[in-house]
Amino acid sequence: MLSKEDNELLTRIGPGTATGDVMRQYWMPILISNELPHPDCDPIRVRLLGEALIAFRDSKGRVGLLGEHCPHRGASLFFGRAENCYLQCVYHGWKFDVNGKCLETPNEPPESNLQSRVRATSYPCVERSGVIWAYLGKEAMPPQLPDLEWTLMPESNLHISKRVQQCNWAQALEGAIDSSHTAILHGLRSDKLYDGTERQGWLYALEDTHPRFEVEDTDYGLAIGARRNAAESSHYWRITQFLMPFYTMIPPYGPKPVLHGHAFVPIDDENTLVWTITWHPTRAVTPQDVLPETEHIKHLGGGLHVTEFLPATSEPAGAWKPAANKSNDYFLDRGEQRNSRVMGVPCVALQDAAVQESMGPIYDRRNENLGLADAGIVRFRRRFLLAARLLREEGKASVGVHSPGAYRVRAAAVVLPRDIKSFVDGARDWMVIRPGVHMDAA
Amino acid sequence: MLSKEDNELLTRIGPGTATGDVMRQYWMPILISNELPHPDCDPIRVRLLGEALIAFRDSKGRVGLLGEHCPHRGASLFFGRAENCYLQCVYHGWKFDVNGKCLETPNEPPESNLQSRVRATSYPCVERSGVIWAYLGKEAMPPQLPDLEWTLMPESNLHISKRVQQCNWAQALEGAIDSSHTAILHGLRSDKLYDGTERQGWLYALEDTHPRFEVEDTDYGLAIGARRNAAESSHYWRITQFLMPFYTMIPPYGPKPVLHGHAFVPIDDENTLVWTITWHPTRAVTPQDVLPETEHIKHLGGGLHVTEFLPATSEPAGAWKPAANKSNDYFLDRGEQRNSRVMGVPCVALQDAAVQESMGPIYDRRNENLGLADAGIVRFRRRFLLAARLLREEGKASVGVHSPGAYRVRAAAVVLPRDIKSFVDGARDWMVIRPGVHMDAA
């Protein structure tokens, strides 16, 4: 439960907001590199933290991210043409480079000094592992990229998809650090539980639907442990990270697991671009990893990646809208709901989208009733609101901005003795990135 | 003509409004019983007086009406599954019964006391004559259902349809107590008047287009008499009731008439669910009663029931939208308009919808010019605004709340001597329900 003020503080991300300022300290993923496939390709619209932007790749392959509107008289640079290391506005021919520098104002006479006085809004961009990152902050010298494991992989070891979710970023993120919904929203119904012979740890999560939560502050954000009963002397732990400002990781599940993570990047206050990243530390990711077809996973309701999208439109966030969405009740199949999967919606990602969007565009957290199982969510809000206040009131940089190495962690699913002191200690070996080494899930 | 303040007072119906509070004293029809066709059928969305609700039928056949959003973290209970006498939220598995009681919170550990502290918003429901009624008021002990004649009939003697009208409830209702538009909006053009041999009283209404109105206060609301010249010593009276808070009745017309009534149930401030009920006191209603095909009625522009609807959508009031609607000018046929029917729109119900919606979502009554023929409307507003003020300022229950028997009335169409004292006296025999007896219209 949050006050109206705290709810506003947490959810509003436009220019000048405290939460928006927290996010603007970090590099943010904005595009998959192949969305700008070659030098001087077509510019595309990007809507990020409530700002209308145009991304393009110049003749040398560098990515530029400019304010959408030409500083002359506001025409959209979307209509511009990229060539000769500039993006040219079609209205009066003004030319801008990737740094927003105005190179020419061809409609002005030579005596005009306008060109030297004008700049386009521009934000620095870099690329790593097939992703384009942007820095919207105020520092002349941006920080380093976070060392999230998936940003350190060769592209072949990665699969990335995106989807627009029609709700606020925090509402979407809270779903991802809420381990207690997994067995219910995505799980089998209790009367359909897997009864095979190869016992795997993750099946505990389907049987014990009410985990106990422990949360620890870390130098990247939070480690959230969900503890379930395993054998008599052991617990099954599923450990999820929240990494500032909007990343989460999914503990591995199933046999021979791949790893998964999310980024919940605000488009605007009421829409979020949810990135889903699947990777493997030691081998290429296969279609089977992305769209699992084992019986176990099929019963879990399909994969984490949405695969069907609406045709892209000219709206500001017109691409990556799932074909199954709010307007068609996410292809809800009531027969399927009754007979097998809890929800009757095609895949895990859309099941999350359905319930989270159904809370409204910005959920009013005055109406909620949190329980013990919501411990991770409570701590996430406290941590984020504190960061927002510290930045606004004391100018204090948020956790992780200056420690990219802190992001070198993995989510974990492990069976640990009941008498450990702390799950973070007990799972230490599983929670660090070991280049070239993959720890199987329990 | 109403002041801006009175117009707001009359039209706003959300939680906390005076008019909304008046309505919340009464049982209200919300669904046709077969919209929830069997125990544990699919839950459906209901939008009523600006509130988002979910209706379901439990394993024992009882109807529940819950607030749409799960009290835990706000996911929509629309996605829930009804079984074992509960509706279960798919997000974390919380279970609620028809009374809003939380039966289980499966994601919480046993030591959690959340379940006993939480309730879903819920409203009592009852069923009578194939209609589901809800009580949204504050009293622990709801009043009785109103004894409207159609609620006392066997279902075979009834035909009920609904349609969404895209305007405020009062604007729609005012059309139904405005007898003077009948001959014009729904009538024949004067040069096409029926010239058959069987003289019927209702034809007076087509010939004498300017009735004189008399209005009397009653213990259910208003009796509105529209007087037209008949023979030299007699008047033809069409008597319409307004029954608190939003019912009206239609005087019978044509040979061997059936009876008709309306309920104008607010969806929200700008949308109304218009119920149309056709019944016969002594026999089953036939398709011919519902979609009359006599020449007389066909000339009148079709029946009172809309029969073609758009496919239902996932919008809050996504069902019962007529196929002929505002966005397509109600299938207006200008040739038809010129040559036969006054309006050129397919049926009586849509003719009403077209003119009433064209006044705007909430008509600004400062702009109107009322005449003698609007006497019923003037009295309706006065009566309703008084009820709203008495309830708000003195806590006084509105007319009819505690007198269900007062609703046992019929609309009437009678030829009376010119020298009667009062039309209510003169038409007394026609205006009461006589179980098993049907009075023919004049």
Add this chain to the structure above:
Amino acid sequence: MLSKEDNELLTRIGPGTATGDVMRQYWMPILISNELPHPDCDPIRVRLLGEALIAFRDSKGRVGLLGEHCPHRGASLFFGRAENCYLQCVYHGWKFDVNGKCLETPNEPPESNLQSRVRATSYPCVERSGVIWAYLGKEAMPPQLPDLEWTLMPESNLHISKRVQQCNWAQALEGAIDSSHTAILHGLRSDKLYDGTERQGWLYALEDTHPRFEVEDTDYGLAIGARRNAAESSHYWRITQFLMPFYTMIPPYGPKPVLHGHAFVPIDDENTLVWTITWHPTRAVTPQDVLPETEHIKHLGGGLHVTEFLPATSEPAGAWKPAANKSNDYFLDRGEQRNSRVMGVPCVALQDAAVQESMGPIYDRRNENLGLADAGIVRFRRRFLLAARLLREEGKASVGVHSPGAYRVRAAAVVLPRDIKSFVDGARDWMVIRPGVHMDAA
């Protein structure tokens, strides 16, 4: 650059606004005569300066323009039937003539005095050269129509089209007095410049992309001269008029030019009906004039007239919406953009629409950076804002209201000696209407 206040002042045009009042002093074109093709044809919706209106042609062929809503209870007169020299509301049969006079209230009894007390809002209309004009001002005696050349032509010498542009009127008009975008937005790319042998003056405009601007106040508004280098001792001048309150003219171009003009008539604050008029002073206009197919003009990106529209809808401004529009990026063809035309959008009119609409519905002029080439725009704003202030504060009629003859001017494209005193003096012979005489463009 305008302050927030001046931007509001310039752009808001509804009833009671200063700019709206400026416009309401003048006759305004509202319909092409054949949109009301014959006496008692179907009435149509008109949305003008934020007002909802209904136009009809009565039995005698006179045009009426009434407020949309019946003064009785607000039903739309769009559903009305025109016959016997009235428009009759279908709700209660009230009849109004073209002057708004209420002729009959058939639902009222004879003793009612309502008919004589009620008037429909009505505005005078006249027709000239196939266009219907309306006067929305306060004067009992409207001024005369402006003597724009195209209003003095026989209809055969004219071609008129309209298109809805989804932005504020001033933003659209500013594009039309901004000669410096012509060679860029509509022009050939510099590497594709025409290299034929028949040298024409207008090709200077493609070569010299940075004209010098001079602006002179006139008794109709402004004359805006764009000067480019021609031969060593001469300049090529393109002279555009801004004529109060929203007209512009296009200097002729190409061999054997026709003449073109625009009217930017506000639908509401965020939508404009752009009229495009092509005429020839001495002969009929041919399809070739309207949709030029010469190589020169084809390279310029097609003609000035939009030819493909969406099906009309029941929205207030539901007709004349281009098929290529904002929602489909104006059929932007990136290949075409790269290889030939600057913009890759089908025609000149849509190229203008694309960039002007991309500035947003009402451009915030605090964000712009004007240069020397924007001199005409600066002067237009200053002139218009002054007129708005003079009218509001001193009641002073705006320029042109009482001098219809001042509009007898032509746009010009001329080569003049470099040593002229003033372009208005130098081009005087080209800038006046000479009935029956056509000056070729330089």
